[in-house]
Amino acid sequence: MKANILIVEDEEPILELLALNISQAGYNPLRAISAEHAEKLINQAIPDIILLDWMLPGMTGIDFARKLRSNALTKSIPIIMLTARSDELDKVKGLEVGADDYITKPFSPRELNARIKAVLRRKAPELTEDLLKINGLELNPVSHRVTGNNKLLEMGPTEFRLLHFFMSNPERVYSRSQLLDKVWGSQIFIEDRTVDVHIRRLRNILTQSQHENLIQTVRGSGYRLSIK
Template sequence: MPANILLVEDELAIQELIAASLSRAGHRVVRASDAEEAAQRLRDALPDLVLLDWMLPGMTGIEFARRLRGDERTREIPIIMLTARGEEQDKVAGLESGADDYITKPFSPRELAARITAVLRRRAPQTTEDAVEAGDLRLDPVTHRVGCGDRPVALGPTEFRLLHFFMTHPERVHSRAQLLDKVWGDHVFVEDRTVDVHVRRLRAALEPSGHDQLIQTVRGSGYRFSLRIERGSVQ
């Protein structure tokens, strides 16, 4: 599934090559040449993943990665560090700064694509094309189909994205604000109660098969998707 990727690389020739490769793979690329420009891009919208060069003018990639991990708004964004430094101590420093993976230059487009897929599958599974299952409930993002056993479930596009996010992040409590950011998108200005409306629609679609019980209301906190049914959790 195409991902929104922020590429932070100061060498324009390398930036162009990487951006072209990612675009051919179907990803949407936003570019920045230093940490300051990257921070502006992040204020505009949150990407699914950051490709971050170690050696940047001004603030280094290591420092910027720590800054992202220290900010509640950006701390969950997957980061892959790009660098020509291949020593073990450098890799350790990159990972300890908060990077999810570390790739040494020069690298092939295929290797980069594989690393991106692996990190997204681990950190942002809702951005991949993998089908997900919970009991006999199955969602396929490629065909955009949901089914309970042999019975298809008709969902609108927002309910589909909401269910996809829930199923790829089970057993966690998500606030309305978090769901708005992850499902509707960062910088989309709608009221928190919009989430409640779409949760009700999603539950109504799942009710005939009994799977509405999987979407639980956690009073004062938000919603949780769980195979463990808790009495009084669904409203």
């Protein structure tokens, strides 16, 4: 189930270069040389991500992005904006079209890949089935298993999701509300303090493999997974 990535770019060589990178990264590239062309493709099937050049003939990339954002069907497609030089970046950002990310030409395949992956993960956190490893702690989303220094660690569903989230976003502090949003879901009504309890449960389990210090308290802010 490869992700479809629509590239909208009028300069053919760049278009092909992008397509090549994308297919090598394991995604499925769709090519469009204009906004009109892109619209046709979108009507056939909603892509998972749109890579959009901000300068396009006729309708500019900015306008096109706005148009996508105003349509209910397309408004939630993540957009990554391509800008020619880094000094354009601020300008484009200032226009507030609501792109999910920006990338400046020339870009490295690695960077492009990383950004696509990040956007996909943000959109659907469980879409990535990659094995997560940090400091001897391993979480396997496929088998739904966690091991610490090769010792099997058993935990409840909430602790699993919580750890999954932290391991996907290490070295970053999250407030209790953010964690509730990301791990429990945004429409749910639960006390902030409940997060503390699940953190403790998680830490208790991680104690079995001396990983309890991975989950750190940031007084006044929230929690963080960190190896430091």
